[in-house]
Amino acid sequence: MRLSRFFLPILKETPSEAEIVSHRLMLRAGMMRQEAAGIYAWLPLGFRVLKKIEQIVREEQDRAGAIELLMPTLQLADLWRESGRYDAYGPEMLRISDRHKRELLYGPTNEEMITEIFRSSVRSYKSLPLNLYHIQWKFRDEQRPRFGVMRGREFLMKDAYSFDVDEAAARLSYNKMFVAYLRTFARMGLKAIPMRAETGPIGGDLSHEFIVLAETGESGVFCDRGVLDLPVPDESVDYDGDLTPIVKQWTSAYAATEDVHDTARYEREVPAERRVETRGIEVGQIFYFGTKYSESMRAMVAGADGTERPIHGGSYGIGVSRLVGAIIEACHDDAGIVWPEAVAPYRVALLNLKQGASETDAACESLYRDLTAKGVEVLYDDTEQRPGAKFATADLIGIPWQLMVGPKGLAEGKVELKRRADGSREFLSPQDAVARFAP
């Protein structure tokens, strides 16, 4: 993409509405724009990041055996009356009526609908286990939206729902999601720690929150230093095998958010030198809730003995749009965003330091053509701006690699490659630069 042809409304000054760093940087980098309190338009740069995060989530859900579908944003109120949650949910639920005065709601979650889909066609234990998920926009009319996309009213969420014949089977499904979450966040360059959690209004008795450690996080967390260095399973992990050792390993050491923190237990179990007290952002939560919805909504299957029984359910959320903010909270410096490569909007920023000079123009065009032809995502700054402005923009939007082409380097047949994460630089020939990204 040529920057001169792109839509990247960079802001030099920080809008006064933005308080936390990810919100400020997202506005400054032209990633998004607020349309109403807690409701955002995703501009091209931000949208690319959102899509990359979504795709990683999708790949890891699929790998763990979950099956993607897509449910609507609008749901009938009657469905929610069946589970009793229409009245229980309160003003956070956005209620709408159509031209026929039918009561609808903009879904804050989809337990009722997925249960209805399930019960309409699954009759036998032989169809289980089943885990269905979708990635869809949700709306919760928060009393006080804030922190940009970290706590918007409209947000993109992955929610998966598992159906099992009994509790033991449901725990196997739970473990699959547990491991899938470890992999999902690690792939995004994040250290996300599973912590025991309250089950909240959804109910149930087994739940973990996945918390990204970031000093600017919204809640305090306490954990054993040991959990920070536990290994994340690689892509060869066998989801049909026994995942218990992995889950045990990750859940045996102390790790809790301030809401459920037990000071006495913490001090008893964690030696002083291993105590980590910092802040974190919740990016995912997994629940086992048993028969809560299947009983009220009659989601039954016939067991091997022919008798009907309610299925055991679990739900598994990941805040996809929130992750964009969470990653920035965890990955930034004074100059701007520092994207992990897996979620970066572009991999390489190609900077023409003397636009209009025939030798730099020619070298850049050639590099741009070669890299693009090999599938490398390049953002080519071919604007008329001064070098300093181009450096500042590239740093701000956080592209992992900056390939700088100027008259000084070209005189020696070299271009300069800067790594955004640590500022390290090296000089290499244009051919070697291409080979670096497309071997």
Added chain:
RNA sequence: CGGGGUAUAGCGCAGCCUGGUAGCGCGGCAGUUUUGGGUACUGCAGGUCCGCGGUUCGAAUCCGCGUGCCCCGACCA
């Protein structure tokens, strides 16, 4: 939902107290200059001063009522 702010050009802000035809910086456009860390200069464009009502010869400014947005708290992926 309680408490506190705020609303003037795309963004950041001044002007309001003490009413008199709206300004600064950044950004945009045209040009000159410059060319390896947000360059300098010149010119130009850009505003129903959040909305409605009131006071007044005259309201961005004073008064009343709305609305949006932000912050603190309670709440939440």
